[in-house]
Amino acid sequence: MHINPRFSLALALIAPTVLSAQLNVSLGSNAGQTLPDLTGAVVYLISDDKALTAHMAETKAANASAEMAQHKLQFDPYIRVVQSGTPVSFPNKDDVAHHVYSFSPNHAFELELYKGRDVPEKHFSSPGVVNLGCNIHDWMQGYIYIVDTPWFSQVVNNSGTKDSAAKQNGQIAQIFDVPKGVYTLRFWHPGMDRKEAVNQTIDIQHDVQTVNLALSYTIKNSAQPLPPEEQFDDSSDY
Amino acid sequence: MAINNRLCDNLVSQIRLGCLLALLNLSAQANTSSPLHIRGMLDVQLQTQNDGSQSWLNDGASGLRFSDNDSALQLAQAGLDISYRLTPTLRAKSTLLAYTGDETEITATEAFLHYRPVPTGPWRQEWRVGMFHLPMSLENRGPLWSSPYSLNSSTINTWLGEEMRTIGAEGRWTLPGKFWDKNWDLAFIGSLYGYNDTAGTMLAWRGWAQHDRIAGVRSSYSIAPLPQVGPGGLFDSQKQRYEPFVETDHKPGYYFGSELALGERLARGRKLKLSYFYYNNRAKSTAVKGGQYGWRTRFQQLSAHWRVTNSVEILGQVLSGDTLMGAGPTTSIDADFWAAYALISKRWGPHRATLRWDRFEVEDLDQTPHDTNDEHGRSLMLGYSYNWGKGWKASLNLTRWQSERPGRHYIPGHPSRPLNTQQLQLSLRRYF
Numbered sequence: 001m002h003i004n005p006r007f008s009l010a011l012a013l014i015a016p017t018v019l020s021a022q023l024n025v026s027l028g029s030n031a032g033q034t035l036p037d038l039t040g041a042v043v044y045l046i047s048d049d050k051a052l053t054a055h056m057a058e059t060k061a062a063n064a065s066a067e068m069a070q071h072k073l074q075f076d077p078y079i080r081v082v083q084s085g086t087p088v089s090f091p092n093k094d095d096v097a098h099h100v101y102s103f104s105p106n107h108a109f110e111l112e113l114y115k116g117r118d119v120p121e122k123h124f125s126s127p128g129v130v131n132l133g134c135n136i137h138d139w140m141q142g143y144i145y146i147v148d149t150p151w152f153s154q155v156v157n158n159s160g161t162k163d164s165a166a167k168q169n170g171q172i173a174q175i176f177d178v179p180k181g182v183y184t185l186r187f188w189h190p191g192m193d194r195k196e197a198v199n200q201t202i203d204i205q206h207d208v209q210t211v212n213l214a215l216s217y218t219i220k221n222s223a224q225p226l227p228p229e230e231q232f233d234d235s236s237d238y
Numbered sequence: 239m240a241i242n243n244r245l246c247d248n249l250v251s252q253i254r255l256g257c258l259l260a261l262l263n264l265s266a267q268a269n270t271s272s273p274l275h276i277r278g279m280l281d282v283q284l285q286t287q288n289d290g291s292q293s294w295l296n297d298g299a300s301g302l303r304f305s306d307n308d309s310a311l312q313l314a315q316a317g318l319d320i321s322y323r324l325t326p327t328l329r330a331k332s333t334l335l336a337y338t339g340d341e342t343e344i345t346a347t348e349a350f351l352h353y354r355p356v357p358t359g360p361w362r363q364e365w366r367v368g369m370f371h372l373p374m375s376l377e378n379r380g381p382l383w384s385s386p387y388s389l390n391s392s393t394i395n396t397w398l399g400e401e402m403r404t405i406g407a408e409g410r411w412t413l414p415g416k417f418w419d420k421n422w423d424l425a426f427i428g429s430l431y432g433y434n435d436t437a438g439t440m441l442a443w444r445g446w447a448q449h450d451r452i453a454g455v456r457s458s459y460s461i462a463p464l465p466q467v468g469p470g471g472l473f474d475s476q477k478q479r480y481e482p483f484v485e486t487d488h489k490p491g492y493y494f495g496s497e498l499a500l501g502e503r504l505a506r507g508r509k510l511k512l513s514y515f516y517y518n519n520r521a522k523s524t525a526v527k528g529g530q531y532g533w534r535t536r537f538q539q540l541s542a543h544w545r546v547t548n549s550v551e552i553l554g555q556v557l558s559g560d561t562l563m564g565a566g567p568t569t570s571i572d573a574d575f576w577a578a579y580a581l582i583s584k585r586w587g588p589h590r591a592t593l594r595w596d597r598f599e600v601e602d603l604d605q606t607p608h609d610t611n612d613e614h615g616r617s618l619m620l621g622y623s624y625n626w627g628k629g630w631k632a633s634l635n636l637t638r639w640q641s642e643r644p645g646r647h648y649i650p651g652h653p654s655r656p657l658n659t660q661q662l663q664l665s666l667r668r669y670f
Binding site for chain 1: 323326327354355356357358359379380381384386414416417419499503505506507508511548625629631667669
């Protein structure tokens with residue numbers, strides 16, 4: 001997601017007054033599972049202070065925009081989290097046409113993404129999952145996760161990195177500029193069952209605080225599907 | 239006069255072929271983002287066989303494509319798959335194919351509209367209207383309905399290519415697993431069609447075959463000189479040329495089926511794909527139109543495609559049915575038929591090796607004299623191909639075709655011995 005530099009400046013000015021902190025969320029499993037790659041999994045905070053949430057959300061939304069591109073016959077990124085109301089663009093970076101759709105509740109739409117055609121941005125107002133597909137390339141799968149809070153982030157997987165210090169961090173998400181206080185920590189990934197929810201109460205008191213989010217259920221490996229292998233003498237089943 | 243006509247026909251075919259080759263050249267320049275998408279293929283073959291048999295395309299009794307006295311070098315096929323996007327969800331598609339050698343021909347084997355609306359719920363629907371292949375072949379997945387595995391198709395899919403075509407409408411309703419976080423996809427398919435009332439003629443009067451010729455719009459093929467067929471014979475209304483796509487009785491036929499794809503998602507499909515289809519052309523068996531009889535043909539088809547790994551595949555298909563033409567136990571043709579094959583193929587780098595084993599039978603159930611339609615046969619195909627990349631592919635196919643069909647002795651001069659043909663084909667293909 002592109003963050004406007006003016007917004008960063010505004011945050012820097014506000015930060016000391018609201019005693020904002022950085023929250024590191026480290027993923028683990030209580031279900032005895034070696035976690036699959038959860039890159040892009042969504043971590044976000046819900047505050048009981050509606051006024052604070054509304055104020056911060058408004059400030060942040062006014063400057064935010066997001067992109068869900070189609071690149072090399074895949075959605076790029078696989079998972080994108082946005083605050084409700086954030087304009088999302090769908091640039092087609094391929095040489096072929098895409099026809100992106102969703103029939104997720106409250107988020108049904110379709111966009112014909114042909115080369116050289118201007119496509120308006122989409123605004124998703126209600127929180128939840130927007131499950132994306134392409135009507136031309138059936139294997140393409142992507143997700144936009146809409147949250148009703150300004151405090152969110154996505155998981156980065158450090159386990160494959162060569163930097164041993166970073167590697168120790170494993171799969172981690174970092175949320176910045178969070179006013180100190182009590183929140184409910186939530187988590188979402190396409191590999192979790194729809195009925196399974198995470199609601200972990202946390203009290204942020206330090207400038208940099210780390211919490212362990214131990215998932216109490218098995219999470220499926222829902223890695224982004226690759227495009228089928230191209231063969232000029234054969235067609236695939238996708 | 240007849241010679242002049244033939245020369246004229248040949249000239250027209252040559253001109254058509256010239257136009258097709260020009261289009262092939264154009265297709266290489268098609269822009270992938272444009273609404274027009276053209277793919278093509280050109281296939282040149284060197285072929286030889288050992289037993290002096292005549293192909294069915296040359297008034298003979300062999301089910302293979304070429305005859306012993308045919309030229310060794312053949313332009314086996316040249317063709318185009320043309321797809322034009324009319325709207326984001328509606329495409330017009332057609333396949334044009336040209337063959338030289340026996341029964342030189344240029345034809346359209348498919349011409350249809352494909353409607354694929356954007357899903358509005360977990361069921362995806364698709365429609366095809368026009369003329370198109372039945373959705374049953376596991377082998378014929380390449381451009382022009384070619385097979386990536388071999389130069390000829392199995393007996394089942396050869397028959398589907400020469401006698402079967404949907405000329406009508408087909409709906410497909412799919413429940414993709416990705417909409418449900420499941421590891422399987424389920425599809426139901428149903429169709430209503432016409433113009434397939436003569437299907438069954440070839441199985442009864444020629445028997446099963448194994449080749450790559452696909453019939454198209456207005457295709458017709460010479461029937462071997464059988465005394466019971468044509469003027470003076472018991473079936474005297476039949477013209478000397480057989481036409482596969484004819485409506486004799488204005489009764490639509492139907493087929494329906496289901497496909498289930500299971501297991502993990504590999505590079506080109508799920509681990510296992512199973513299918514079942516039932517076909518019934520509902521032809522009135524006593525109808526005759528334009529020198530073609532109506533053959534009521536029904537069959538069931540079961541198939542399995544197991545992707546053992548990304549490079550090893552095992553395919554199996556079984557088809558079993560019956561056909562009925564005429565009325566009365568001594569003036570009709572009533573036959574059961576079945577065929578099956580198993581295929582194993584392995585790819586490594588640019589190489590592919592394939593082994594296919596076929597069994598096929600026709601059982602004559604009527605008491606009509608001088609018209610035995612029984613056949614028992616098997617074949618083994620060993621294929622190797624090399625993909626150079628950039629659309630070039632070289633293939634070598636060795637087919638051993640064994641068929642015992644007593645009815646072949648009706649053809650004047652044809653020995654009564656079973657056919658045991660070994661055919662070697664060397665092909666160079668250019669895909670566009």
